[in-house]
Amino acid sequence: MLEPIYELENVTFYYKKGKFKANNGISLTIYKGEIIGLLGPNGAGKTTLIKQMIGQLAPTEGSVKFHQQEVSKNPKYVLKQTAYYSQETFALSFLKTWEAIYFTGRLKGLSKKESKQQTDNILLRLDMEAYRDKLLSKLSGGQRRLISLGATLIGQASVMILDEPTNELDPLKRKLVWDIIRELNQKGTTIILVTHNILEAEKVVHRVAVIDNGKLLAIDHVEKLKRRVDQRMRLEIYAQEASIHNIKDRLKDFGQAELVEDTKLTMLIEKNMVRTIVEIIQDETLNINQYSLFPPSLEDVYSLLQEQQRSE
Numbered sequence: 234m235l236e237p238i239y240e241l242e243n244v245t246f247y248y249k250k251g252k253f254k255a256n257n258g259i260s261l262t263i264y265k266g267e268i269i270g271l272l273g274p275n276g277a278g279k280t281t282l283i284k285q286m287i288g289q290l291a292p293t294e295g296s297v298k299f300h301q302q303e304v305s306k307n308p309k310y311v312l313k314q315t316a317y318y319s320q321e322t323f324a325l326s327f328l329k330t331w332e333a334i335y336f337t338g339r340l341k342g343l344s345k346k347e348s349k350q351q352t353d354n355i356l357l358r359l360d361m362e363a364y365r366d367k368l369l370s371k372l373s374g375g376q377r378r379l380i381s382l383g384a385t386l387i388g389q390a391s392v393m394i395l396d397e398p399t400n401e402l403d404p405l406k407r408k409l410v411w412d413i414i415r416e417l418n419q420k421g422t423t424i425i426l427v428t429h430n431i432l433e434a435e436k437v438v439h440r441v442a443v444i445d446n447g448k449l450l451a452i453d454h455v456e457k458l459k460r461r462v463d464q465r466m467r468l469e470i471y472a473q474e475a476s477i478h479n480i481k482d483r484l485k486d487f488g489q490a491e492l493v494e495d496t497k498l499t500m501l502i503e504k505n506m507v508r509t510i511v512e513i514i515q516d517e518t519l520n521i522n523q524y525s526l527f528p529p530s531l532e533d534v535y536s537l538l539q540e541q542q543r544s545e
């Protein structure tokens with residue numbers, strides 16, 4: 234039986250009363266033990282929603298319940314059981330890295346011994362042991378983000394809300410963070426993940442909520458969402474810069490081609506149009522260097538949902 238952790242009903246938030254809605258009638262349930270991704274472009278309303286989930290903002294309309302209790306009426310209860318990793322940089326830059334994690338543990342109510350033990354384990358797991366005595370102010374941006382993540386991990390909250398946890402990290406560290414997220418989840422932690430990195434998130438999240446313009450466009454399991462585009466393929470074309478607009482024009486009846494680089498186009502096409510399109514792009518006068526076809530990804534679902542919303 235799925236146990237609801239968060240229940241959001243018709244959550245609407247106005248930063249300025251009567252004007253623009255940063256969240257617009259969002260209803261969703263988050264269940265114990267899942268990894269749910271909140272996806273959406275800049276300004277979609279993800280952070281606003283999360284601030285209401287941790288009691289930093291109260292909904293203008295609707296309700297946000299955590300374990301069946303209204304968050305805005307009892308924010309302390311939520312704060313005790315959740316850990317929030319935000320986009321904001323760590324303020325305590327005069328501390329050494331181990332101190333930043335250790336004292337966060339103490340503030341969360343851990344004993345000296347327990348906080349020390351968890352700090353040591355976290356520094357090791359984050360591969361930051363060698364930097365334990367360095368001041369936060371002397372670390373690189375990515376290293377500071379890792380220590381900030383360490384401070385989120387200490388205390389082992391049962392619900393972790395992670396806003397772009399892999400931002401500013403190199404590929405190896407990104408992989409490390411995704412591995413840690415998976416491990417935490419296997420131990421029972423519920424994870425709410427805000428991310429723009431759809432391709433990477435797709436490998437770890439169970440369900441995805443797509444938010445745009447303050448509205449919830451879709452919420453479902455990754456595989457089910459991908460079925461929405463299973464009659465399509467992703468086409469990528471590399472060509473000479475001078476020809477790229479001509480190619481885009483020749484393909485305009487088959488979908489919206491996006492210019493990714495000066496020499497690269499990509500578009501989502503109907504599977505039953507592949508033969509026709511391939512015939513067109515084989516025209517030598519188009520100066521195409523290379524083309525490839527791929528099965529669609531979660532990113533394609535995301536683009537499609539946004540396109541559909543904009544054409545409504």
Ligand SMILES: Nc1ncnc2c1ncn2[C@@H]1O[C@H](COP(=O)(O)OP(=O)(O)OP(=O)(O)O)[C@@H](O)[C@H]1O
Pocket residue numbers: 248249255273274275276277278279280281282
């Ligand atoms: N303090 C504020 N006062 C007024 N408007 C705000 C405030 N914070 C955010 N907004 C507006 O509310 C909307 C939603 O912002 P929000 O930060 O929730 O988006 P987001 O999805 O988290 O974006 P990002 O991915 O860029 O972090 C945006 O249009 C933003 O400009």
